[in-house]
Amino acid sequence: MSFTSVDFLFFLAIAAFLFRLIPARWPAAYILVASYIFYCASSPRGAIAIALATVFTFASALWSQRLKGSSRATLIVVSSIVLLVAYLMFFKLIVFVPHEGVTSWIVPLGVSYYSFKLISYLLDVYWGKMEAAKRFVPFAAYVAFFPQIVAGPIQRSEDFLSQIGNAGTILPGILRIAWGLAKKLIIADHLAPAVNYVFGHATSIHGGWWIGFYIWPLQLYADFSALTDIAIGAGRLFGVEGPENFNRPFTATTISDYWRRWHMSLTNWLGDYVFTPLRMATRNAGNAGLVASLTINMIAIGLWHGITWGYFLFGVVHALFLSVDALSQRARKRLSKKHPQWEPARDVLGWLLTFHLVCLALVFFRASTVSDALYLIGHAWTHLTFLSDVVQPFGSNSGRIFAIGLACYGLLELCERYRPDRWLAHARVAGPRYLRWSLYASTVLVLAIGFALLLASSGGPKNPFVYAVF
Amino acid sequence: MAQQTEQRLTSIFQDVFDDDSLQIRPEMTADDVEDWDSLTHINLITAVEREFKVKFTTSEVTGLKNVGDLIALINKKSA
Numbered sequence: 286m287s288f289t290s291v292d293f294l295f296f297l298a299i300a301a302f303l304f305r306l307i308p309a310r311w312p313a314a315y316i317l318v319a320s321y322i323f324y325c326a327s328s329p330r331g332a333i334a335i336a337l338a339t340v341f342t343f344a345s346a347l348w349s350q351r352l353k354g355s356s357r358a359t360l361i362v363v364s365s366i367v368l369l370v371a372y373l374m375f376f377k378l379i380v381f382v383p384h385e386g387v388t389s390w391i392v393p394l395g396v397s398y399y400s401f402k403l404i405s406y407l408l409d410v411y412w413g414k415m416e417a418a419k420r421f422v423p424f425a426a427y428v429a430f431f432p433q434i435v436a437g438p439i440q441r442s443e444d445f446l447s448q449i450g451n452a453g454t455i456l457p458g459i460l461r462i463a464w465g466l467a468k469k470l471i472i473a474d475h476l477a478p479a480v481n482y483v484f485g486h487a488t489s490i491h492g493g494w495w496i497g498f499y500i501w502p503l504q505l506y507a508d509f510s511a512l513t514d515i516a517i518g519a520g521r522l523f524g525v526e527g528p529e530n531f532n533r534p535f536t537a538t539t540i541s542d543y544w545r546r547w548h549m550s551l552t553n554w555l556g557d558y559v560f561t562p563l564r565m566a567t568r569n570a571g572n573a574g575l576v577a578s579l580t581i582n583m584i585a586i587g588l589w590h591g592i593t594w595g596y597f598l599f600g601v602v603h604a605l606f607l608s609v610d611a612l613s614q615r616a617r618k619r620l621s622k623k624h625p626q627w628e629p630a631r632d633v634l635g636w637l638l639t640f641h642l643v644c645l646a647l648v649f650f651r652a653s654t655v656s657d658a659l660y661l662i663g664h665a666w667t668h669l670t671f672l673s674d675v676v677q678p679f680g681s682n683s684g685r686i687f688a689i690g691l692a693c694y695g696l697l698e699l700c701e702r703y704r705p706d707r708w709l710a711h712a713r714v715a716g717p718r719y720l721r722w723s724l725y726a727s728t729v730l731v732l733a734i735g736f737a738l739l740l741a742s743s744g745g746p747k748n749p750f751v752y753a754v755f
Numbered sequence: 756m757a758q759q760t761e762q763r764l765t766s767i768f769q770d771v772f773d774d775d776s777l778q779i780r781p782e783m784t785a786d787d788v789e790d791w792d793s794l795t796h797i798n799l800i801t802a803v804e805r806e807f808k809v810k811f812t813t814s815e816v817t818g819l820k821n822v823g824d825l826i827a828l829i830n831k832k833s834a
Contacts, residue, residue, distance in 0.1 A: 541794065614790070
């Protein structure tokens with residue numbers, strides 16, 4: 286069930302409506318049942334896999350807590366994490382087994398996300414940051430929470446469990462979902478055909494490689510942040526506020542700044558559970574320890590998406606950028622202190638350089654082969670033909686579609702800069718219940734009509750989300 | 756002792772973040788200090804370990820919520 290499908294929105298509306306009717310004692314059980322219904326609709330076999338992993342982790346955490354402080358507790362936690370990583374690797378590697386249609390039924394939905402949730406939960410209990418969950422139902426609801434199962438954001442168990450039982454917030458939820466749908470359908474899906482064409486014909490086209498280099502990151506951002514918006518909005522309907530995943534990533538002026546703004550819930554997760562333990566272990570090894578920790582961490586980020594050379598190189602390239610960034614940080618800071626008048630120029634140059642480095646790494650992420658990626662990077666600034674010439678080959682109105690996507694992307698950046706949603710959220714709906722509910726109903730109606738018009742004009746939701754496969 | 760710890764810690768912060776005007780407060784968090792991220796956090800921890808002659812574990816380092824927690828941890832470890 287794609288987040289942009291009518292099926293999903295229908296399911297979400299019914300689930301959110303019934304959530305308001307259930308007794309206050311059962312929110313966790315309700316969320317658990319709704320999540321497994323959602324899960325079974327996509328992959329019934331995957332539901333068994335997630336249930337097994339949940340029971341295993343729940344028991345393992347309780348067991349390790351009972352033996353707290355002993356070497357057996359460490360053994361339990363380490364072997365459980367090894368098993369969970371093996372479980373994740375199994376599904377990541379099975380796509381290479383040559384078998385017709387094997388991936389469609391065997392890889393559980395969102396396995397990369399919930400495996401990470403389970404691993405961090407075990408470590409948090411082991412490190413004494415939280416008590417092991419005593420009640421199974423809320424814990425299982427946390428693991429399978431359907432708004433976050435497709436593509437995160439990766440919420441920590443403590444944060445999620447403390448919010449269970451909160452009443453849903455309808456209007457902020459609907460607005461966030463609408464924002465996500467608009468980003469996906471108006472921006473990402475309008476940029477996708479040109480980007481797909483360029484990457485699909487990287488070595489046979491005669492111009493337009495810049496689209497693969499510069500526009501693909503914009504498409505990915507619109508696409509992936511739309512998924513997060515819908516996930517956060519849907520979570521609000523059930524009283525759960527998920528963590529933010531993006532903070533205007535393309536305004537970053539250094540690579541480390543970029544990683545504090547891009548896929549934040551994953552970066553923070555790896556920072557806490559991979560980078561920090563590694564860095565603690567290598568803290569007396571000087572710069573070599575720093576570079577080694579960064580490299581392992583960034584390769585882990587790359588390979589988390591899938592076991593391919595492209596993802597591996599994406600991680601390696603970012604490790605290189607981040608190492609240079611970290612090792613030169615002090616010198617750069619001293620320089621800008623010495624010459625404060627250079628600051629504006631430094632910010633502009635830093636922003637330009639960071640954006641180009643981000644684009645460069647993302648070519649490896651997207652290209653089918655490494656040689657395609659290198660070819661595209663090598664030709665990115667050649668044959669900078671006009672828009673109409675570049676996008677003409679793939680359909681009569683493709684130029685118009687591309688232009689709509691690009692123009693609306695500009696609007697997206699403006700909206701994220703000035704945040705009109707903030708003053709919308711502060712606009713309190715006063716008045717009697719029937720008035721409030723008529724406002725909600727008319728908002729939904731207006732959005733539904735807009736959504737239907739969008740679907741009709743674009744010929745249906747045919748582009749799956751980029752991040753829905755991880 | 757807490758006050759003395761705070762003074763010594765201030766000079767470590769000023770050195771690690773290369774900012775002589777930096778003054779620490781117990782309620783201060785990573786959001787309040789420019790450049791305080793997971794990278795510089797370990798530099799800070801290593802500098803604290805060296806100055807106070809203590810050793811921290813990963814769980815202690817990831818469990819810190821603010822500067823006050825760090826001061827309390829240092830005092831506990833060096834007591």
